[in-house]
Amino acid sequence: GAGVSQTPSNKVTEKGKYVELRCDPISGHTALYWYRQSLGQGPEFLIYFQGTGAADDSGLPNDRFFAVRPEGSVSTLKIQRTERGDSAVYLCASSLRGLGNTEAFFGQGTRLTVV
Amino acid sequence: AQSVAQPEDQVNVAEGNPLTVKCTYSVSGNPYLFWYVQYPNRGLQFLLKYITGDNLVKGSYGFEAEFNKSQTSFHLKKPSALVSDSALYFCAARHDSGAGSYQLTFGKGTKLSVIP
Numbered sequence: 001g002a003g004v005s006q007t008p009s010n011k012v013t014e015k016g017k018y019v020e021l022r023c024d025p026i027s028g029h030t031a032l033y034w035y036r037q038s039l040g041q042g043p044e045f046l047i048y049f050q051g052t053g054a055a056d057d058s059g060l061p062n063d064r065f066f067a068v069r070p071e072g073s074v075s076t077l078k079i080q081r082t083e084r085g086d087s088a089v090y091l092c093a094s095s096l097r098g099l100g101n102t103e104a105f106f107g108q109g110t111r112l113t114v115v
Numbered sequence: 116a117q118s119v120a121q122p123e124d125q126v127n128v129a130e131g132n133p134l135t136v137k138c139t140y141s142v143s144g145n146p147y148l149f150w151y152v153q154y155p156n157r158g159l160q161f162l163l164k165y166i167t168g169d170n171l172v173k174g175s176y177g178f179e180a181e182f183n184k185s186q187t188s189f190h191l192k193k194p195s196a197l198v199s200d201s202a203l204y205f206c207a208a209r210h211d212s213g214a215g216s217y218q219l220t221f222g223k224g225t226k227l228s229v230i231p
Contacts (some may be wrong), residue, residue, distance in 0.1 A: 004158070033218065037191030041207050043159070044117075056216040091158065103149060104219065106159040 001027075004107035006092050012113045021077040021110045025094030032075050033104060034067055035091040043091055049075060057069055082114045117142050121222035128196045129230050130184045132180045136191040138206030147209035148189045149219065150180055154202045162204075165189060176200070196229045203227075 007021040013019050025032050030051055035043035045059040047067045057067075064082075069075040079086055089111050093104040118141045121197025128134045140146055147166050151159040170182045180191045189206060203226050206218040 035221075040223070041178070041222050042207075043219075043222070045218045048216055048218055056218065059218070082224075093159075103161045103164055105161065106151070108156070108158040 004092055004094055004105055006090075006104075006107035006110050008110060009108065010111045012092075012115060015082060015114055017082050019079050019082055019112065021079075021090050021092075021112070023075045023077070023092030023094075023107060025073065025092070026074070026105055027036070027073075029094035029096055029105075030072065030094045031097060031104075032069060032097075033093040034077050035093065035106075037089045037091055041087075046077070046090075069111060081083070082112075084114045087112055087114045117208060118219045119206050119208050119220050119222040121204075121206055121225045123125075123189075123225050124223070125226045125228065127230060128229045131195050133228070134193050134196040134200070134227065136204050136206075136227060138189045138222060139187050139189065140189060140206070140208045142208050142210070144211065146182075146184075146187075146189075147157075148182065149207040149209070150174065150178070150189075150191050151207060152202050152204045153205065153224070161206065162191070182204055198229045198231050199215065201227055201229045 006024045032049040034046040037043045048056040052072045058100050064080045067077045089109040090098045091109045093106045095104040120139045149164045150162040163172050165172045165182045173179045203223045203224045206222040212218050
């Protein structure tokens with residue numbers, strides 16, 4: 001597609017439920033990133049994929065968070081047993097090869113609200 | 116540890132006046148620096164980047180940024196502000212987390228309001 005697409009744009013879920021957030025990167029981009037943006041803050045790194053593998057998952061806050069990219073394109077961020085503190089905008093970005101000398105392109109984000 | 120600071124939460128400027136949004140950084144190695152803009156209910160949009168070369172970098176929508184190594188700054192500038200420039204601006208630095216894995220560290224953002 002023309003840009004990074006994230007679905008859904010908004011998600012409201014009850015505390016304790018499981019959610020999946022989807023990211024469609026720009027076609028041909030091998031690098032994919034997930035970030036989380038809380039109100040009044042800048043985006044915080046969660047995980048980085050190069051192709052199908054998670055090259056860096058050091059930003060995942062705990063083991064309730066998990067992400068996959070099985071075919072090296074679409075990625076899904078999965079959150080188990082959601083908590084109110086998980087409420088944030090989850091941003092996905094892709095870049096051609098990585099941030100070696102190229103910029104990342106961001107999607108519009110998924111606003112997750114845990115009630 | 117890598118960090119990016121945007122010392123101003125908000126900047127107000129009159130339309131037609133020059134604008135500056137400040138950013139300072141602390142990184143190991145050579146800095147790779149970026150500016151992104153976020154409009155309401157929209158994703159981050161890339162404005163410009165500094166990797167190497169000229170200290171003055173030109174980007175989208177008439178924006179430019181000046182890299183200053185001695186002051187560890189990368190301020191965003193525009194000679195003449197437009198009302199449509201009103202948005203949230205983020206400075207970011209590339210961080211090498213090892214084995215060729217890079218990520219961006221963002222500042223908290225600066226809200227720019229251009230007053231007609």
